[in-house]
Structures are given as C-alpha cells and as structure tokens.
Amino acid sequence: MRVKDVYLSKLYGIYNHHIHLDRDGLTIIHGANGVGKTAVLRCLKCIFDWDLEALSKIPFRLCRIEMDNGVIISAERSARTHDKSTGVFSGAVDITVKKPDGSIEYAQGLDTKMLEFSESVAESKPWLSKLRKGLWQDLRDGTLVEAHEVIAEYIPGSKKRKKHNSVFFDSIRNSMGVKIIDTHRLSGIASDIKGGAKVLECVTDMVKQIKIVNAEYAKRAQELDQTFPHRLILESQTRYSPSEVKSRLLRFESRQAQLSSIGLLAAFEGPVLPSDIDALSDAKLEAISLFIQDSEKSSIHLMSSQSVAPHSLS
Structure with missing residues (x-):
C-alpha cells in the first residue's frame, strides 16, 4: 500500500497544493521558499505517526491523502477555526478515513490547548501511567488511554460522545514506514x-x-x-x-x-x-x-x- 496523491488546502491561509507521487520512481517536490514544501511532508509524517500536537501547529484547512488501494485519509479543521484577519486556520484537527467500500471511520483529534489540559488532568490520576505525550496506560486493566478519552472521562460536563480511534486507520498507520529528512535545513553546515x-x-x-x-x-x-x-x-x-x-x-x-x-x-x-x-x-x-x-x-x-x-x- 502506497500514498498516491496528497492534497493540502489553505496552507498558511493562501496555498492549495496537489502532489501526485509516482509509483515507480522518485517524486521531487520543488518550489519557491515559503510555499509549504516541508509543511506538506510534515503533514504526512504527523498523520501516520499520530503526532496530533505537531499536526495542530501546521496552519492548513484540509489535508487529504489518497492511497493506491482506494483508502482516503482526511485531516480537516472546521470553518470556526478560521482567523478572518489572517486567513489562517488553526486549532483542532479531525481525522476521517474513507474505506474502499465507501464507509467512513473517525479518529479523534485535539488542539494543543486541549492536549495540554489532558496532561494536567492525567497527572491527578495515579492509575494513569504516562507512555508519551497524549497517551497513558490504565494500570487497573492495562488499557491504553488517549488524550480525548481523558477529557471525556474525567472532565465534569464534557461531551460524552467520544470519537474512538479507527482500528482500520491504526492498521494502516502501523503498516506504513514514513520518514522525513530535512535536507534543506542542513545546507551550509560543513563546519557545523x-x-x-x-x-x-x-x-x-x-x-x-x-x-x-x-x-x-x-x-x-x-x-x-x-x-x-x-x-x-x-x-x-x-x-x-x-x-x-x-x-x-x-x-x-x-x-x-x-x-x-x-x-x-x-x-x-x-x-x-x-x-x-x-x-x-x-x-x-x-x-x-x-x-x-x-x-x-x-x-x-x-x-x-x-x-x-x-x-x-x-
């Protein structure tokens, strides 16, 4: 399974990109400085690494990844996160996965503030053992607990309509090996x-x-x-x-x-x-x-x- 196409809309509030990845060769992304070449690659890495904190810091409206088997992964912000003065979208990102049969599954996304809040809440729960940022293990039964589950479970009055992570999406992420090397950040470092x-x-x-x-x-x-x-x-x-x-x-x-x-x-x-x-x-x-x-x-x-x-x- 491979990434076939990547669409990114309203990056920095102004750029729309469509990148087709050649199946049998090397795809080179080129363009002027500041148009979002690295941001596109970071979106891919953050989604497949499930690094929601880093993903939430990239200012885009929609990132859609199309796989060669018909699966479509979308990371999207609602219009409410739009800053009219700058045109930039920020805040929570919701992940959806469209299967080849047309059915859709959801994977929960949190903005940075809510992620930090979940960290504070989890610190008061001694049975939650932190594995990494945004992920804990419940020592009482061994289950894994993510940030959105902490918010929904332990915050009075919080919405109880939790979006559970898609098992199908998890299987895709675990099968993909995504790496990014910022070679352009290493220019002129012969003496470094x-x-x-x-x-x-x-x-x-x-x-x-x-x-x-x-x-x-x-x-x-x-x-x-x-x-x-x-x-x-x-x-x-x-x-x-x-x-x-x-x-x-x-x-x-x-x-x-x-x-x-x-x-x-x-x-x-x-x-x-x-x-x-x-x-x-x-x-x-x-x-x-x-x-x-x-x-x-x-x-x-x-x-x-x-x-x-x-x-x-x-």
Whole structure:
C-alpha cells in the first residue's frame, strides 16, 4: 500500500497544493521558499505517526491523502477555526478515513490547548501511567488511554460522545514506514559538527533499516524454499490459469527490476516468463503457481520498505 496523491488546502491561509507521487520512481517536490514544501511532508509524517500536537501547529484547512488501494485519509479543521484577519486556520484537527467500500471511520483529534489540559488532568490520576505525550496506560486493566478519552472521562460536563480511534486507520498507520529528512535545513553546515552528526545519524539509520529488511526477506525466502517440495506434494494448491500466470509473472518481473534499481535486490538477467505458458501441463501450472505465491510473499518486506515520504529538496 502506497500514498498516491496528497492534497493540502489553505496552507498558511493562501496555498492549495496537489502532489501526485509516482509509483515507480522518485517524486521531487520543488518550489519557491515559503510555499509549504516541508509543511506538506510534515503533514504526512504527523498523520501516520499520530503526532496530533505537531499536526495542530501546521496552519492548513484540509489535508487529504489518497492511497493506491482506494483508502482516503482526511485531516480537516472546521470553518470556526478560521482567523478572518489572517486567513489562517488553526486549532483542532479531525481525522476521517474513507474505506474502499465507501464507509467512513473517525479518529479523534485535539488542539494543543486541549492536549495540554489532558496532561494536567492525567497527572491527578495515579492509575494513569504516562507512555508519551497524549497517551497513558490504565494500570487497573492495562488499557491504553488517549488524550480525548481523558477529557471525556474525567472532565465534569464534557461531551460524552467520544470519537474512538479507527482500528482500520491504526492498521494502516502501523503498516506504513514514513520518514522525513530535512535536507534543506542542513545546507551550509560543513563546519557545523552537530549538523554533520545529524546527517550521519540519518544515513546510519537508513542503512540499518535496509539491512533489517534484507534479513527478513532472506529468512522468509529460505523458509519458503525449504518447504516448497513438501507443500507442492502434500498440500492442495491453487492453480492459476495460463493468463493469470503470465500476468503475475510479468508483475513480479517488474517488481524485481524496480527493487534492483534501488539496490534492494541484486541485478538479475533475463526474463522470468517461460516461453510457452499455454502449453504447460496442469502439474507444471500448479508448481509455477506455488512459485508465484511464494515469490509474492517473500517480497512483501522489500516492497513495504519503499513506503518513505519523499525528501524535501531546495
């Protein structure tokens, strides 16, 4: 699953942006200083990291993220947060998630003041153990308690119509790996030790993550290879039609080329598509169908590792 399009309206009260992310290549965001290149990327990171405090500090009206599977994530402020003198929107942000079937789920958003207030309230509740800002664990039953739940539960007269976080949205956030490196903030720092250390830290972390992904891929591929004969002989298999085999093998070949181009897989030579699939026997179709399924499973880790927000360049 990948981000396909990002829409941001009334950024700083004046800018509207639409960014389409290329699936097979690198998307570069460029523009004049001050138009919101970094703000767009920060919105993505804050939403997927569920950092509502940082998100509430970005002055926009609507941020809509469209995924390639039809899911639409929207972060929106109401018109009541609009400052007519400056045109800037601020305050609470509500998150909604539209599923591919058209149904909508809600995820609660709080403004900075309410978040700070929830912190003060939670300090008076000894059974709430703070995990991070805006999130506690109830020591009585082990449940996680978020800021909006603190407000709704412990403030007399507060609205009881709580918006619960979307389990569907949580599953999306947990599956996405979003990082942002402010490279434009590091210009002209050749003599700045701290800046150099920051760059080195980012590069080291990226190398570490790539090694982890490759290790997971190798482990998964080895497990599938070792059990392939057993599963082929003793288990019932899904047999694809010749046309489905062609389609999946071509897609697999394209993914291999893509992963090779960015250094996650060694370069390969020659096509993986057999010359005459239509003439294959049922037994061979069953074997190649299992091979395709195994290949798709083992490449999941590598494909998910590409889910990184594009770097801001200026």
